[in-house]
Amino acid sequence: MKYSAVITDIEGTTSRISFVTDILFPYAARELPAFIRANTVQPDVAAALAACRELMQQPAASTELIITQLLAWIAEDKKITPLKALQGMVWQHGYQSGAFTGHLYADAATQLQHWHSLGIKLYVYSSGSVQAQQLLFQYSDYGDLTPLFNGYFDTRIGAKRDISSYAAILQQLQLPPKQVLFLSDVVAELDAARALGIATVQLIRESQPAADHPIAHSFDQIPEQIP
Numbered sequence: 229m230k231y232s233a234v235i236t237d238i239e240g241t242t243s244r245i246s247f248v249t250d251i252l253f254p255y256a257a258r259e260l261p262a263f264i265r266a267n268t269v270q271p272d273v274a275a276a277l278a279a280c281r282e283l284m285q286q287p288a289a290s291t292e293l294i295i296t297q298l299l300a301w302i303a304e305d306k307k308i309t310p311l312k313a314l315q316g317m318v319w320q321h322g323y324q325s326g327a328f329t330g331h332l333y334a335d336a337a338t339q340l341q342h343w344h345s346l347g348i349k350l351y352v353y354s355s356g357s358v359q360a361q362q363l364l365f366q367y368s369d370y371g372d373l374t375p376l377f378n379g380y381f382d383t384r385i386g387a388k389r390d391i392s393s394y395a396a397i398l399q400q401l402q403l404p405p406k407q408v409l410f411l412s413d414v415v416a417e418l419d420a421a422r423a424l425g426i427a428t429v430q431l432i433r434e435s436q437p438a439a440d441h442p443i444a445h446s447f448d449q450i451p452e453q454i455p
């Protein structure tokens with residue numbers, strides 16, 4: 229592997245899409261209302277609710293109105309930062325209580341461990357909050373994999389389809405783009421990273437169409453070097 233760092237997406241890349249859509253999102257939709265009502269003054273929750281009021285352009289929105297909006301955003305799979313922050317807080321209880329474990333494809337777990345053993349730095353970039361990312365890898369089907377990772381990025385650095393987000397990540401990594409490999413199932417995300425010279429591989433786990441990025445159906449098919 230000629231890269232110094234690998235940045236990986238989660239949903240559709242390291243993990244099955246249905247784990248997010250059929251397990252995580254329904255759990256959040258079920259548990260979020262009671263969690264918010266019980267924790268409105270907790271600083272992280274209060275900050276997320278304030279951010280929701282701003283996005284809704286309703287400075288006086290009640291807690292109940294925000295909950296209704298959050299449930300609509302979950303149903304629409306909106307990648308909205310305060311929603312993602314609140315989901316992460318709720319999922320913590322789900323993981324800790326054993327309601328679910330973090331789904332990872334076996335090939336992803338094996339290859340991430342292999343790259344880590346070679347000294348390649350590993351990062352996550354997902355729309356899920358950093359807390360949600362860490363929980364998924366801490367409570368993964370393959371045990372606690374958080375020691376493999378050097379850092380995590382979420383939508384606070386920018387949207388995953390924006391070139392500027394990858395520029396900000398490169399700035400933090402302090403690496404030239406050619407030494408970095410980005411893995412995702414979403415072509416628009418790969419396009420944004422490639423626009424800066426970052427190497428890309430599209431993971432095709434299910435039946436989504438390929439584009440003009442190198443493809444892999446599993447992590448062991450990811451080439452050592454992208455031509």
Ligand SMILES: CSCCC(=O)C(=O)COP(=O)(O)O
Nearest residue numbers: 237238239354355356360361
């Ligand atoms: C970090 S697990 C939760 C996943 C999630 O909420 C999500 O929106 C997934 O987005 P991704 O950028 O990983 O495709």
Ligand SMILES: [Mg+2]
Nearest residue numbers: 237239240413
């Ligand atoms: Mg994805």
